[in-house]
Amino acid sequence: DAGVxxxxxxxxxEMGQEVTLRCKPISGHNSLFWYRQTMMRGLELLIYFNNxxxxxxxxxxxxxxxxxxxxxxxxxxxxxxxxxxxSAVYFCASSFRFRENTEAFFGQGTxxxxx
Amino acid sequence: GNSVTQMEGPVTLSEEAFLTINCTYxxxxxxxxxxxxxxxxxxxxxxxxxxxxxxxxxxxxxEATYRKxxxxxxLEKxxxxxxxSAVYFCALKPGSGGSxxxxxxxxxxxxxxNP
Numbered sequence: 741d742a743g744v745x746x747x748x749x750x751x752x753x754e755m756g757q758e759v760t761l762r763c764k765p766i767s768g769h770n771s772l773f774w775y776r777q778t779m780m781r782g783l784e785l786l787i788y789f790n791n792x793x794x795x796x797x798x799x800x801x802x803x804x805x806x807x808x809x810x811x812x813x814x815x816x817x818x819x820x821x822x823x824x825x826x827s828a829v830y831f832c833a834s835s836f837r838f839r840e841n842t843e844a845f846f847g848q849g850t851x852x853x854x855x
Numbered sequence: 856g857n858s859v860t861q862m863e864g865p866v867t868l869s870e871e872a873f874l875t876i877n878c879t880y881x882x883x884x885x886x887x888x889x890x891x892x893x894x895x896x897x898x899x900x901x902x903x904x905x906x907x908x909x910x911x912x913x914x915x916x917x918e919a920t921y922r923k924x925x926x927x928x929x930l931e932k933x934x935x936x937x938x939x940s941a942v943y944f945c946a947l948k949p950g951s952g953g954s955x956x957x958x959x960x961x962x963x964x965x966x967x968x969n970p
Binding site: 744771773782790795796831839847848849 | 887891896897898899900901904906944948954955956957958960961962963
């Protein structure tokens, strides 16, 4: 398996523009997570999907952020409009039955820079 | 709430030196504990884990023992290599309850090993 695939790897955009980050989880995994990594706050969970359903979106910073999982093999994280403080590395992770102590597999991340 | 505190970096060692990265946690109940490693430009990879008190996780020469009495999960390696240079994250996941999917991470410790 190719692992969790994220695209793009790098994104530079201007403030106010819409940004869409994409994630393809490992086939067969039913849990999907979006994390954000910044120097100030470290790694933060943004949203957790189980069986394509959002279970916990309490980490989504504000209404400018939205995430979808239309099927088991694809998820998006959208920021509209983007702001410089959204600059961070965004990771997608997937797992099978993560609640039962299995491993979460992380993608390589998308480095977002908003100028 | 749950929290993880790990030693501030960066840590710089010579090859074959002994490594310890301290990690302590605050959590209710019996969380699972993890060490993740992030190599430059990569996502996080699970290095080792322990799911109950006194368990020892080990992988690639790294070890960590789940000490409930001291709420600690220190990472050790007897002889580091240049290839171990990376950022190391301590993390916990609640053992039960409604949020037992949420990984809480420490801030990370950058390790540099010089030849």
